[in-house]
Every structure is written in structure tokens, then in C-alpha cells.
Amino acid sequence: MAEIQYQGRLHHLQKELMAEYYAALTASAHGSGVPAAYLLIGGNPVELLRAFDILPVFPEVNALQIAVKKQSLPYIQAAEFMGYSSDNCAYVKADIGLYFAGRKTPFATIPEPSLLLCNYVGCNVYMDWFGHLAEYTGRPTFQLDIPFIRTQAGAPSKGDVEYVMRQLERLVERCEEITGRKLDEDRLRESVRLSSLTGELWSKIKHLTKHAPAPYDAYFDSVTMMAPLYCLRGTAQGLAFFETAYAEMTERVAAGQGPLEAERFRFVIEGPPPWPHLRTFRDMFTRWNAVAVASTYSTVGGLWEFGFTHDPDRPMESIACHLLEWNLTNRNFLQRYQQIERYLSEWQAHALVIHSVKSCRLFSAGQGDMREYFAKLGVPTLLIESDLEDPRYFSEAQMRNRIDAFFESAGHRSIAQGAAL
């Protein structure tokens, strides 16, 4: 099969923007004087950092960039040599390995943090990760504790919101200490306004895959858009990217264009991608003309498509609500089942693919139960295993066999049922 070109205009624009973002990180590392804060992707208060001109650094994004470039293994092994277990999250290991290798990657030099902002939104590993960075760097750490969605109501209590708001006020004080200047309320409102507009566009883009054919793959192409969504959210540059993206996607819808020659299977995918083998993994679906119309992974940092928007009139409160309720990682496992059910029904998907990654147990622990649940609903469900960062856990032949068998069987089923898949 000739190599398929997945990358279009949007991908090139994303590369340019990310190169600029990483150039700013490198400049900070080389003494530009712009302070950097490390923080995590799952619901975060990046808007607050923007108001102080603090550069956000996302160790998860750095780790996945290294993995995509097939360079993660030496860093992982360096961390294992320090005593990290083969069973620990490989994002953390790659990041720790990178830190002790001088923070130099092929795409940037990562600056030392002026602040380690551990936004604990569901993932317990976040706290270990930043706790270790705190010990290694000796830099100030802020532990932002976000109560998990834990009641049948499926929403935070008023007290939860108050608790997070008080902590955000303390975070403001910490940022004031670091930068030596007071919070500019107008800057904060502006940053939240930009996030609000960005989120609305992203939500519209997510809903476009309800069309058949879907104008883009909601897993493999969503990850392209997720980089600016996280690294540039709250900036005019980030908003401009999403204006371009929305325009391009609506054009594709109007022209009936999809990412594949023909769309045969529409599926929902759960779990993070196998970054070290992303292209190989994508090819496995492409050969079946299968397109992801929705993905849970693309909601780790926010659930805009289900109604959330930042509110510039209530900046702090809307940031708190984003952290508490409107991201996948702080929601419970059964809420994820509901999210997938909505995708299956509203996005008209025929199947569920669960990519279970060893590193991220927040995502993966219990996915056998998820499979059981959807299988009982009559949804063809495939569970496959590898990892998001560690290339050693990807068995290409086995993965291909399972995906082939699944879509072959789904094809037979559709013929038997007379459905037009």
C-alpha cells in the first residue's frame, strides 16, 4: 500500500505554531526572563498564568512529542535506572529522564520551572510526578486540589466550588510573588474571553463529525488540534488557529470530504493513542476505511462539546468549574460510559474501540468492565492493549490481527443485518 498523506494545511499551521511555542520555551530556558510554570493537561487554570505572562510548560506534551519522534525509550530507561519501575507511568519516566539529561529535546530546551503547579484533577500520578520534580528541582510547588466528581448527582457541590475558588485565590498570591506584580483583572478577563471563544469553536468542530463523511478523524486529527488547544489556549494566536480550523472543517463538510477515500465504519475510540507508533496505528484503521467520529481522549483537557464555556464575567468561578466538572479526568468512570453512549448515539457510530494503555490507569483500570457494559448493549467492542509512551508495549502484528478481525466481523455483521456501514 502506498504511504497515505494524512497531513493537510491545518497540520502545517499547527507545526508552525507549536514551533513558535517551543521557541518561547527555549528562550526562557536560555534566560529570556519569562518565568515558566509546569502544569498538567487535565482541566487547568492556564488563563490565570496568562494574566501574569507566565509561560505554561506541559510535561505531558513534551513527553508525547518525544514519543512521537521515537526518542522516548532512552529517557524511560534512564529513569528506570534511577529506580522507577517498569510498571510506573512512562510519561513520568520520560520526563524525569529528560530532566536529568539536561532538558534538551530535538524541538526545544525545556526551561527550569519558576513554579510547579500540580493541578490534581483526577490523576493520582500527577501528584507523584510533580512531587518528584519538586524534590529534584527544589522549586516552589503549588498543590491545587480538585475534589473528584463522586456523588450520584455527577456534579460538584457548592462547597467543592468554594474550596477550589479559595485555592485559586492563593494561587494568584503565589503568582504575584513570582512575578512581583499584582493580578491585572482585565488581563485575566481577556484571557478567559479568548478561552471562551476558542472553546466554542472547538466544540463546533467536534460536532462536525456528526456529518457523514466526518470531515476529519476525531482521534488522529483531533490530537493535532489538541496541541494548540492546550499550549495556546487563552491567547489570540490560539483563537486564530481555531478560526482557521473551523473554516477549513466546514468547507470540508460542504464539499463532502473526509480524511479517507470512503467512510465505511464510524467508530468511537476510548483511551490515549500509542504515541511511539501513531502512524502505524492509524494505518490499521485506514485500511478498513474506518474513521473515529468521537474520542474520549480529546476531552482530557475539557468537555466543551457538552456545553462548557469559560465566562469572562465570572473568570475565577468558570476556571474552577472547568477544573471540577468540565474535563474527562475529574469525572468518574461511569460518566465516561455515559459520554461514550452519547457519542455512539448522537454521532451515529457503529462500534467502540478501547485502547487500553498500561501507563495511564486513570484511563485504563476497569476497561474490561466497560467492554462488558457496551457488549451487553449490543455495541461491537474491541479492547486492545499497548502504551502511550513506552514503545516496548506495542505488538504490531498482534494489534493488526485484532483490528482486522474486528472490522472483518463488523463487516459480516452489517451484511447479515442489511445495514449500510
Added chain:
Amino acid sequence: MQMPVIEEHLEEIVERCVQAIETQGFPDAESWKRAVPGRAIVGCFPVYSPVEVFHAAGMLPVGLCGGGNRMEIAHADSRFQSFVCSIVKSTLEQGMTGVLADFDALVFHSICDPARNLASVYRRNFPGKKIEYIHFPQNFEAPEATVYLVREYARVAESMSELTGRSVRAEDLQASIDTYDAVRRLVRQLYAVRSDTPHLLSTRELYSLVRYGYLVPPEEHLEVLTRALAALSERQGRPRDRVRAILVGSFCEQPPIDLIGAIEDAGCYLVDDDFLIGRRWFVGDVSRRSSDPYLALAQSYMDASVSTPVKHDLRVSKSAALVERARRHSADAVIVLCAKFCEPALFEYPLYRRALQDAGIPHIFLEFEEKMWMFDRTRTEIETFVESLLFA
């Protein structure tokens, strides 16, 4: 299990505890529940659980410790993957095989990602049981965290009261705190005896005495501990040439009792450990913190509880705390014994290793699974380690 009131040797008390621990199922709790209508049992997943709140609501808080090495996992491994620790699977297996049929509620806590997802899986698969999940605060530097925790305890108290029809009044909670404080005082006393005179109280014995409290009402546990301390005061013996070690890493899933015995037999006096740490969570009496019992519990959690891998208190370096513990107990060495696939324990190890090396304290890293039943390899590893220390 009712203990007859007679003069006993410590061995007899311990062996009855061991029998209760190794009995499959929870017959003592079930008998307790049937004795009086309206009683309810709550299973508490590790690590720490506010048992006082449940006790005050008229419930028996039973500590869940997984399936041990006598339970075959036949159903739960299709729900949780091979890379998830055993206690998550064995606890689900207990539900799926009816072992927890008499339990009215289960409570899980924000200790790790698999435990959190297990709460959801339980909620879906056992709609007849009340499943609660407690999010413990992790910002130890914010005073608002204590306020939050008070609210969280009140929420759970109200939820559990629905099962027993008994709301938790301040005086009930105070009485329960007093009872559990009394238990914890005796446990601290036993731990002190073992650290001072480890030849008089083995860890296998101490462990069994503490774990018995996971199965029975605290009032009964208090009585057993009181008798054990009395019997212990009669004991005599001479110290042997062994390495004084502290053991860390086994705060959630528990190793088989025979593995603990094998480590001791390999030439160690274990002078401190973090087994069953949830029932030894506080460093002092809870009731002394505040006259408001909810506030006393919450303040104790925030400011007077032990350092463990599932608490992320930035005020305290966990590796520095380990070194301090080793020195306080005059330990020659540290054994890091982690449950296989336990991320919180495994994550702690690199920092422990660095700190122990810097402090010049020898250590050994080992892994276990609750279901293991061959201990020769671990014993050999410990023997080699001990010999390297004794004959260095």
C-alpha cells in the same frame, strides 16, 4: 469470634486472631449484623477510612484486605487488566462471588487511579449496595482543606445514616472517636514494645493482633488488645543476633502472614512497618484536637497523621520522613516491600533509594502479591541481604 475470659498466653490470643483472619468470608461481622435488626456493615477499602463516622451511624466498619492467597480470581480479571494490582481484582471478586453479600455499603478513597475506578465498577455491578467515594484533600497548605474535609465527612455520615436510620449526632461521633482512640493507643503501645524489645513480640504476632480489628467491633478489639498486652508483660526472652529493619511499601495490599514470618525468620527484627496503616493513621488522640468531633477528625487528618505514599503533604518530604523513622527506631536497614503493580508504592521507591543512599542506610527492594504462597525466594533474598550486613 468471642474470646473466653481466661488466663491466656499471647500465642493463644494470636492464633485465634490468625484463624479469624484466614477464615474465608466475614462470619463475625455477619453474626454481629444479625444479632440486632437495623445494623449494617460497611466494607472499607484501604488505606485510611473514617471508621468513627460509620461506627457512629450504627455500622460495623470492616476493613477490606483483599482475597489473600486462598482466593482464585475467576471473574474480576476480565474487568481489570493484568497490569492492575491484585487487591483491586480480589476485592471485586469478593463481590462477584457473594463473599460480601451481607455488606450494605462499601467505601473507597482517593488513593490511586485503580481504586477510584473500582468504586465506579462496584456502583454499576452492585446497584443494591451503597457505594461511597471519599476525596481526601491533597492541599495541606490551605486552611480551606480542613473545612472541605469536615463537609466531606458530614456528607458521608448523612449518606450512611440512610442505611441505619440513625443520624450521626456530635455525641455519638465523639463516643466513637473515644473508642477508636483507645484502640489506637493500645496499638501504639504494642508497636513501642516491638520496637524496644522485638525479641518479645514478633511482627507476625503484632500484625495479627492489629488486623483482627478489621473484622470485629472496636469494643471487642479493645478487649483483645488489652488481654494481649497483659499476656505480653509476662513474656521473657533474650535478643538474638538479628538486623533491626523497618519495612515500608505494604500500606494497601497486604502480604501473606507467612511472608511476614519468612522475612523475620530470614534474620530480621522488623521494628517498624506500614502494614494496615489506615487504622494507625493518627500520631495522637483525635479527641484532643477539637471539641467539635468532625473538626477533630479533619484536623487530625490534615495535621497529625502519618506520612504515607497516598498523602501528598508538601510540608513533609516522604523520603526524609523515612530516614527519620529509620533513625528513630535505630534501624540498621530498610526493606521496601511493594505490592506488584502498586503505583503509589512503586513511585516512592526512587526517592526512598536516593535518600537512603545519601543517609548511608542499607536497603533492599522487593515486590510481593497477596496471592503468593511460595516464600523461598524472598527469604533467600532477605537472608543474603542480612548476611551482607552482619558479616560486612
